[in-house]
Amino acid sequence: MHTKYTLLPTHESIVAHTVKSHLTPSLPKLNPQIADEVQIAFQQEIAPSVPSSSSDPKKASPININSKLLRIVAKVSGRVFIGPELCHDERYLSAAIGYTVSVMEAQRAVQKMSPWLRPFAAYRLPEVRKLVKWEKDAMGFLQPVVDARREKQRRGEEMEKDMLQWLMDSADQGQGRQHEKWGADTTTTRKLARLQLAISFAAIHTTTLVTTHAVYSLAADQELQKMLREEIKTVLAEHDGVFTSTALQAMKKTDSFLKETMRFHSLGQTSFNRKVLKTFVLSNGQIIPRGSSIEVPNHAVSRDPEVYPNPDVFDPLRFYNLRNEAKEKGWVEQAAGNQFVSVNKEYLTFGYGRHACPGRFFAANEIKMILANLVLTYEMGLVEGETERYKDWEIAAGTIPDPTRDVMFRTL
Numbered sequence: 199m200h201t202k203y204t205l206l207p208t209h210e211s212i213v214a215h216t217v218k219s220h221l222t223p224s225l226p227k228l229n230p231q232i233a234d235e236v237q238i239a240f241q242q243e244i245a246p247s248v249p250s251s252s253s254d255p256k257k258a259s260p261i262n263i264n265s266k267l268l269r270i271v272a273k274v275s276g277r278v279f280i281g282p283e284l285c286h287d288e289r290y291l292s293a294a295i296g297y298t299v300s301v302m303e304a305q306r307a308v309q310k311m312s313p314w315l316r317p318f319a320a321y322r323l324p325e326v327r328k329l330v331k332w333e334k335d336a337m338g339f340l341q342p343v344v345d346a347r348r349e350k351q352r353r354g355e356e357m358e359k360d361m362l363q364w365l366m367d368s369a370d371q372g373q374g375r376q377h378e379k380w381g382a383d384t385t386t387t388r389k390l391a392r393l394q395l396a397i398s399f400a401a402i403h404t405t406t407l408v409t410t411h412a413v414y415s416l417a418a419d420q421e422l423q424k425m426l427r428e429e430i431k432t433v434l435a436e437h438d439g440v441f442t443s444t445a446l447q448a449m450k451k452t453d454s455f456l457k458e459t460m461r462f463h464s465l466g467q468t469s470f471n472r473k474v475l476k477t478f479v480l481s482n483g484q485i486i487p488r489g490s491s492i493e494v495p496n497h498a499v500s501r502d503p504e505v506y507p508n509p510d511v512f513d514p515l516r517f518y519n520l521r522n523e524a525k526e527k528g529w530v531e532q533a534a535g536n537q538f539v540s541v542n543k544e545y546l547t548f549g550y551g552r553h554a555c556p557g558r559f560f561a562a563n564e565i566k567m568i569l570a571n572l573v574l575t576y577e578m579g580l581v582e583g584e585t586e587r588y589k590d591w592e593i594a595a596g597t598i599p600d601p602t603r604d605v606m607f608r609t610l
């Protein structure tokens with residue numbers, strides 16, 4: 199990613215650490231806030247484009263769902279990442295959505311430049327300067343919130359439970375990963391800005407892409423929509439209509455559909471991308487020298503018939519059935535291994551090992567709540583003339599849903 203020039207703090211473990219040690223354990227308490235935020239975001243982003251069923255029951259409206267989901271995911275994630283003060287702020291939304299695109303552009307521009315020229319000229323590239331601008335913008339909208347929170351803290355009031363606060367607390371405790379000391383206030387805000395942008399980079403587009411893939415499959419298959427609607431309605435009725443952690447875990451068909459979505463439409467051809475810091479020897483004697491880059495073929499594993507029978511068939515209940523079979527045989531570990539959030543050698547879309555995606559538990563809850571709101575409120579379909587799910591785009595080493603397509607929405 200040419201992190202030296204793109205300023206992406208991939209070497210900072212504090213984001214992954216905070217997600218693992220604060221965000222994931224807080225999810226049972228945060229779920230109601232996430233659910234509220236999903237509803238608000240739907241009211242703002244989707245409802246105005248779809249007339250209510252009473253005004254015209256047959257009318258379906260076209261929506262470019264990828265762009266809407268980007269804003270919904272940025273708002274909902276923002277509630278947990280940057281807090282209620284900023285998650286609807288257009289300056290935050292632009293940065294959360296635009297920064298990732300700018301990082302990719304800067305990475306490509308640096309890549310094109312001769313390696314010997316980079317240390318002198320890369321910082322002057324317009325694409326790299328754009329990243330500095332995002333950082334300044336983020337500092338601008340963060341500073342008043344950081345100041346107000348510090349004031350609140352001084353008054354001894356109860357503080358927010360979100361990533362911004364957890365990162366501020368780490369700064370106060372001088373942790374920035376055995377953690378380089380965070381300096382004076384402006385340095386802290388610069389660092390908070392950089393870390394917030396890094397979280398957006400890791401979370402917003404990934405979550406949106408997976409959700410868009412799921413919506414395109416739903417739009418092409420009315421029976422699938424009915425099945426998920428049925429499951430979600432039943433589970434919510436059993437949980438007083440509340441998206442508790444138990445309720446979300448009980449949505450097993452939805453969970454299987456999402457896992458199959460990531461298997462079939464894997465975002466990256468490869469996964470587990472690592473730089474080798476110390477030479478090591480594989481069990482077959484092959485030496486992997488220090489300094490080499492390694493990765494594993496995620497897409498090939500996902501489509502290997504020895505791993506997944508009929509791998510080229512999209513089977514939304516594949517993992518649901520595997521989970522039930524394992525449970526019937528009393529194979530607890532295999533049953534757990536077929537959940538959306540499980541990572542193993544057969545399922546690499548969230549990476550693997552110590553650095554596997556720590557945000558996947560949050561992402562799973564968020565995507566399930568978004569899909570629940572969609573299928574419980576709307577019927578979705580393809581645009582006129584289309585009979586098959588929209589084709590994906592193959593870009594560089596990844597597969598993305600075609601962002602230009604509309605989905606037809608009709609209120610139930």
Ligand code: HEM
Nearest residue numbers: 214400401404405408470547548549550553554555557561
């Ligand atoms: C469906 C959505 C997501 C997908 C597909 C995804 C995918 C990934 C992948 C493939 C990796 C690299 C893992 C490895 O190399 O082994 C990763 C790392 C990471 N992800 Fe996610 N991610 C998603 C959502 C999120 C969210 C919502 C967050 C934040 C809450 C997040 C935070 C991170 C962080 C911090 C890392 C770096 C971990 C480390 O270096 O230790 N991700 N993600």
